[in-house]
Amino acid sequence: MADVFRSLNLLDTLKESMESNRLSDVKDAVEDLLISRINLAVLGDRVDEKATFINSLRGLGPGDDGTVPSPSSVAPEEVAGYPNPKHPDFRLWDLPPVPSTSPFQPEGYMDRYKFLRYNAVFITFQQTPHPNSVTVFLEARSVQRETVYFLLLASAKDTEKSLEEKKKASLEVLKSEGVAQPKVYLVRPSTLEKFDFPGLLDDMGRDLPEIRAHALLFALPALTPTLISHKKEAFKALVWAAASLSGGVSAIPVPLVASMVDSSIGVRILTKVQLSLCLDDESIERLARQRGVEPAKLKGLRTCVLSVEVTKGGVKKRLEAAEKDFNSVSSKLVQMAMPRHAKSASRSFAAMLQALNGAIDEMAADADKIMAAALGEGK
Structure with missing residues (x-):
């Protein structure tokens, strides 16, 4: 999963926007990432699965x-929408199965259920895919x-052998229906870190x-250590964009903004980090129930205060400490973060970069410990 979410590519894209003085594009990207708008x-x-x-x-x-x-209370031909409780703009849509009738027109099904409005579609099955699903x-x-x-x-009730046989048979169905280079992802719904789900995220x-x-x-959710690592790097690209808008660099006509103002966007970002890494009390208690682990044990693994609670005072304290320690900020870090044509970074830019990236590293380390304990000791 080395380049699955390409945070460095995003950073390069944002830098190009800054160099071209397209600040509105960077601002839109920051807001879009903080909202996490996506429909699957x-x-x-x-069925239960x-x-x-x-x-x-x-x-x-x-x-x-x-x-x-389960069983579903939704009418057989209706669509049901389910938002993520922590990220309300991330929505899952439960679509009815493709009809097994013949003849079948895929365009009618796709139009009826507004197929193209979704960012991605998962065609699920328990045995082999129906030919009409392949047509869609x-x-x-x-x-x-x-x-x-x-x-x-x-x-x-599936065994490893039966799953292997089902997957093989499914690939044969796809080939027979004209799918070039067919791919089937084997997923265990209750434990997504198993089987092919990580590979699905790669693709x-x-x-x-x-x-x-x-x-x-x-x-x-923070399902695996690898996913936590990718979350961390992607959040750092978001921090760069926010720091550029807030503090600015010399090639960009953005006024210096004090830490008191920077702390507002810092709170938004680190709150997003806390929820994304499932570090809040509610997420940890839910994980503990799912894995059969004592909640207090998982909560006790949080050593960063921002993992427990993100407050404006806590974020402001980190920003002020980073500004006071401005001379020790890694010049290489700032140089890598700056657009190519910028001559220097403001104190606010460097401080925000240093303070928030440091917090993200600490919070990700807490998430790693919690996930390792949950996966290692879960029933």
Whole structure:
């Protein structure tokens, strides 16, 4: 997953916007990343596995408030929308299965359910994909829609052997229906860190537009150490953009803004970091229930005060300390962060970069410890 969400590419894009004095583009990118607006559709039979998958993508487990019920209470041909409780602009949409009737016109199904409005579509199944679902996939590809994926959802009764056989049979169905280089992702809905889900994120990171890939990254639960690492690097690209707008560099006509003002955007970013890394009390308690671990043990692993609570006073204190320690800020760090044509960075720019990046490193370290404990000791 070395370049799955391409935070360095995003940073280069933002630098180019700054160099061209397109400050509105950078501001829009910052707001878009803080909002994490993305829509994913999950197509297929409304079975337990599908409901669990949607819940897991939202960080929810059995018994949590707001979970997708199974059996579904939604009418068979209706669409149901489920927001993420921590990131309300990240929405999962439960689409009915593709009809098994013949003849079948994929355009009618896609139009009815507004197929093209979703950033990505997961076509789910438990045995093998129906030929009509493959027709929808091929039609989507014909209109340049690359973000459509086949997901084989594992059930509790499946064995490794049966899953291997199902996946092999599914690939044969796709080949027979004319799919070139078919791909099927095996997913265990209750534990997304297993099987092919990390690989699915790799591919989505390459297929989605960059801002949407980052939005997905921020909104997903902290499932694996690798995902936590990618979240950390992507947030640092966001910090750079915010610091550039707030403090400015000499090639850009942006006035110096004091730490008191910088702390407002700092609070927004670090609150987003806390929620994205699942460091808040509610997320930790939910994770503890799902993994059968004592909540107090996971909460006790947080050593950064901002992991526990993000306050304006705490962020302001870090910014002020970084400004006082301005001379020790790594010149290499600032030089790498500056647009190519900028001659110098303001004190505010360097301080914000130093303070928020340091906080993100500490919070990510806490998330790593919590995830390792939950995965290592969970039942």
